[in-house]
Amino acid sequence: MAFDYDLFVIGGGSGGVRAARLAAAEAGVRVGLAEEYRMGGTCVIRGCVPKKLMVFASGYPVAMADARAYGWDVAAGGFDWTAFRAKLDAELDRLEGIYRGNLQRAGVEIFDARAVLADAHTVRLADGTEKTARHILVATGGRPFVPEFPGAEHVITSNEVFRLDALPRRVLIVGGGYIACEFACILNGLGVAVTQYYRGAQILRGFDEEARGHIAGAMCDQGIDLRLGCNVQRIDRVADGLWVKSTDGHDGVYDAVLYATGRVPNSAGLGLDGLGVGLKPNGAIEVDGYSQTAVPSIYAVGDVTDRINLTPVAIREGAAFVETVFKGRPTRADHDLVPGAVFTRPEFGTVGLSEEEARARGGVEIYATAFRPMQSGFAGREERVLMKLIVCATTRRVLGCHIVADHAGEMIQLAAIAIRMGATKEDFDRTVAVHPTIAEELVTLKAPVRTW
The missing domain is CATH 3.50.50.60 (FAD/NAD(P)-binding domain)
Known part of the structure; x- marks a missing residue:
């Protein structure tokens, strides 16, 4: 059977865009992609990117208060949400343009429309047009969940x-x-x-x-x-x-x-249930280690599979799909030791086991410290930093790292590399501290505060 495309992707978020672009640009196959809203998905349009820009904006009152404590004559006026939102909208438009341009340069045909599955090799666009494909990739992400209650x-x-x-x-x-x-x-x-x-x-x-x-x-x-x-x-x-x-x-x-x-997988109304694609109770698409569903021609990546709902994970899953299906190199996306950051104030960076998970396994040591950091302490603020390492008592490998501090997200990315490589507590100890920094505490924790 002749197909219109080798691959048709439903969803223009991080995972779908990565898969479509790599399949077209590196594997040289015919690719179509349908997105019903805006290119870039949750992360770029209504998630990570605008949120992080708002995080930056929200930090300036504290920064200006600190500046006064350090001798600067500064005063904050009111926050202009209208001006900020106009600039935010312009930035999201710019990023969406980059996503769209990258797809077009790779040769992907874009359809700005909702798409559903008509059968194992056919998608139906909102205008009724049908497109056939040898492989279909569902990358429709997730959506916010609101429970039912009065009001x-x-x-x-x-x-x-x-x-x-x-x-x-x-x-x-x-x-x-x-x-x-x-x-x-x-x-x-x-x-x-x-x-x-x-x-x-x-x-x-x-x-x-x-x-x-x-x-x-x-x-x-x-x-x-x-x-x-x-x-x-x-x-x-x-x-x-x-x-x-x-x-x-x-x-x-x-x-x-x-x-x-919470959020739920965005799988409703796609026509999956009538094709034999397995769905979990929350609507997540069931896939194997290679992101393949029970229907051989249909795959799924990203939040719609509800594995680890993070943008970099969806991107890795999309790339692994292309390696497996179009490059002849079966590749599983690795979901082990995935670092993450929570952009509260202060930030929270984390990778590996929590103390509770480690305690259930037994044979672990907990190294931790909490202290007032130099910068905010000098300004008279009482906030404290938390640094924590989870260590296997037998192998001495660092099994987890948790940081609550300004810029914890930046620090945990680097710590995750060492932990991923199997660094031991003694490897951390042998690393010379960078002084004076917050991060030096990771290599100066000498005695466990708890053992399990």
């Missing part, structure tokens, strides 16, 4: 927060994951009065518990009204905003309610 129609999610016409004066953020905590810190830094509800006992579930507590304390110290064991019962629109009834009696009125209660 749910009044809330916004991370998709809408970048498009606000004006910053709210009072905001309620519901959720305790990294997206909720990041936006709590961002909006607090931009001068918004922030309340955060989380139904669990501590924020950032799944991360190292000591780091979680450290960050929660820092957020409270910054003025975020963090309420644990608390959830929303209902929301009603009232004259001066949105009235929220809570489960702990802490009712209040807010200008906006931002729900960050």
